[in-house]
Amino acid sequence: MDGEHLLLVSAIDRVASGRVTAPTLESAPTRTLRPGSAAFTVVMSLAMAMTALAIDSMLPAFDSIRDQLGLDPDATDVAVLVTAFIIGLGLGQLPAGLLADRFGRRQVLWGGVVIYIVGAVGTALAPTLATMALARFVWGFGAAGRGSPSRR
Numbered sequence: 001m002d003g004e005h006l007l008l009v010s011a012i013d014r015v016a017s018g019r020v021t022a023p024t025l026e027s028a029p030t031r032t033l034r035p036g037s038a039a040f041t042v043v044m045s046l047a048m049a050m051t052a053l054a055i056d057s058m059l060p061a062f063d064s065i066r067d068q069l070g071l072d073p074d075a076t077d078v079a080v081l082v083t084a085f086i087i088g089l090g091l092g093q094l095p096a097g098l099l100a101d102r103f104g105r106r107q108v109l110w111g112g113v114v115i116y117i118v119g120a121v122g123t124a125l126a127p128t129l130a131t132m133a134l135a136r137f138v139w140g141f142g143a144a145g146r147g148s149p150s151r152r
Contacts, residue, residue, distance in 0.1 A: 047109060047146040050116060054085060054143055058136075069129055077129060084133040085140035088119075092144025112145015 034040060062078045071077055092112075100108040119139025126132035 047113075050113075050146050051089065051143050054116075054120070054139055055082060058082065058085075065129075065132075071129070080129070080133050081123075081136045084136040085143075088137035088140025088142075089144050090140075092141040096145045108145050112142050115139075115142030115145060118142065 058081055063073075065071075065078050065081070066073060066075055096108055096112065099111075116139060119135050119137075119142050122135030123132055123139055126135050
């Protein structure tokens with residue numbers, strides 16, 4: 001017999017012999033973020049502020065970005081950073097909603113936060129405008145992860 005069959009036979013043997021018991025309510029993990037709690041309110045408020053923070057924090061930095069990237073002082077090329085974020089936010093809604101239906105809102109929310117942070121760090125470290133725009137798209141895609149699950 002191969003390994004899979006041995007594991008299956010072993011599992012059936014444990015169930016048949018009574019060595020496997022069903023989990024009880026006492027052993028179920030407790031949720032730390034209960035709706036109505038202060039922690040839940042803080043987390044949801046921060047999740048809702050993610051989009052505004054990502055866009056509004058970028059706008060005053062346009063002059064510095066132009067200087068750092070060697071662009072003309074009145075160049076409008078930096079506007080692509082807002083556009084890339086909005087496109088990522090829009091395109092991220094569908095997968096975020098589907099994943100929330102499949103895996104639950106909480107996992108999608110935290111996954112979105114991780115992607116959001118990766119995009120923000122990528123934007124801060126980007127050496128070119130194109131790389132920065134790509135990172136902003138990722139940043140927007142992560143922001144979509146917080147939006148779809150919280151609107152239910």
